[in-house]
Amino acid sequence: MRKPASAFAVHAILGLYTLLAIFPIVLVIMNSFKAKRAIFNTPLRPPLPETFDPIGYSRVFGDSSLPFYYLNSITVTVGTIFLTLLTGAMAAWALSEYKFRWNTLLALYLSIGIMVPIRLGSVAIIQLVAEMNLINTLTALVLVYTAQNLPLAVFILSEFIAQIPRDLREAARCDGLSEYNIFLHIILPLIRPAMATVAVFTMIPVWNDLWFPLLLAPTGGKQTITLGVQQFLGQYITDWNAVLAALSTAIVPVLVLYVIFSRQLIRGLTSGAVK
């Protein structure tokens, strides 16, 4: 047991940090429900009956292209999560289970991806995507994000796979499962918590990214929501009601995804497997 004093200190620090982190979000949501004048005059005050104005939301929902931007963002995020988890888990399984030439070297090569920011390669990526005729497609974004997230995914998942007792895999082999079935029916169910962790790590930066949508899919109805919001930011006039409302609604899908994954973060799933 921790001493009450130090427990209090820890909670105080965490609570302070939470306040700090949540403040801008609350500010955005609060002001999204206010009239434009009130946003500028009293930005820190919650919406009151006389300042309440859902005009931002009606503009966002009235905009015919915004639902597509939401859909684009969701497609890219979910697609990236799926591809990252599938290929990441497969690579992690292969690297931790099978002995082959260059195994260690390959793992090292993958871990370099954690250290080198993918944005350094932006120019090369644009050239590559253009060569492949994938400019202004969601495919380009999904592929680039998968590449970006794969190193960390492989790293985390192989650590978890290494913790699965060797006897379990061998029992499955004796039971006559193919290597694919061992992966699908033994390994995947047992690393679910780790996959949820990876999914959360993957999802947030992808959802929030502005860089690659701007470079790879800036037009043609393939904009993501972070890019789509930019249409309300003009050189001379900015529709703050719509910007704030769009940003507020943009929180919802990613929050739903987070809730789904966080339910998988159950610890001790392997307990009872081996003594």
Next chain:
Amino acid sequence: MAEVRIEKLRKSFGAVEVLKDIDLTVEDGAFVVLVGPSGCGKSTLLRSIAGLEPVSDGIITIGGRKVNDLAPAQREIAMVFQSYALYPHMDVAANMGFGLRFAGTPKAEIAARVAEAARILQLEPLLKRRPRELSGGQRQRVAIGRAIVRKPQVFLFDEPLSNLDAALRINTRVEIAKLHKLLAATIVYVTHDQVEAMTLADKIVVMNQGRVEQQGKPLELYYRPANLFVAGFIGSPAMNFLPGKVTPGGVDLGADGALALPLPAGAVPGSAVTLGVRPEHMRIAGTADGLRIDATVELVERLGEMGYVHLRLPSGAVAIAEIRGDVGLGTGDRTSVALDPAHLHLFGADGHRIA
């Protein structure tokens, strides 16, 4: 059920040879126990039979079929792991039927076979539980059930009782013996516990440093150990060894005295030998017509009806003698011990049995 034959089996990890020229036959329906100290290669041999460990050289056949290049599943074996290795995300019934599900067995038959195994192992009330909700002994039974359900040619047990507490270990040992009778199964069983080996086995294979030291019926190994290693390994407490020299009429044990003994033709007078005698064949203050040695009592261990006396002999060697009832000895007492001439073992300088 089937016979397992192993011929000239070799296995190396890099430069280290862990199995050296293993020849072994497991007869159809036999219970063979591989026993030896840790690191002797017994588990590696079992895993080689299972197909979990590739072999470097030699032949393994199961039921007359060469299985060297077959995957574990194709060898028709079932393995029970020391750690049980139950799938934690499935209930007991799913654990037992898992292999059959992937073999394409019809659902009704899987259910029937699982129910049958559950009945034999008294697992019926537990079928819907997850492994983490079971006790160690129950998990062990599920692991055995998973093996039974697949109706394998050969059962392989890898130290299945090591994780159980003492009382449960004895119970489960008896159950495994009953199961062997019931299923008439061919079983290869690895353990480091020689009591398990003695009680369960039709044939014991004693291994040491990757070699088979001796194989045979339990009592054969007990009464006629082929070499010093087997003599020291089988039997508890271990056999006493007294160094000596061959004389024309018997064995000279130096300060401990001399022993008249009919020697086999090969024994050259003057060569070094080791005399082995089990604690139960050393009688405190006995009147056997063999050799009597004076000794000092170092320690008395009383187990109830029987006990053990640790003795310091005149040569400085330590020997353990079995006692029955209360002989009234205590530390520091002087006594004498008689060696039963009918149960003496003589080993040459190379460790092999002479007589």
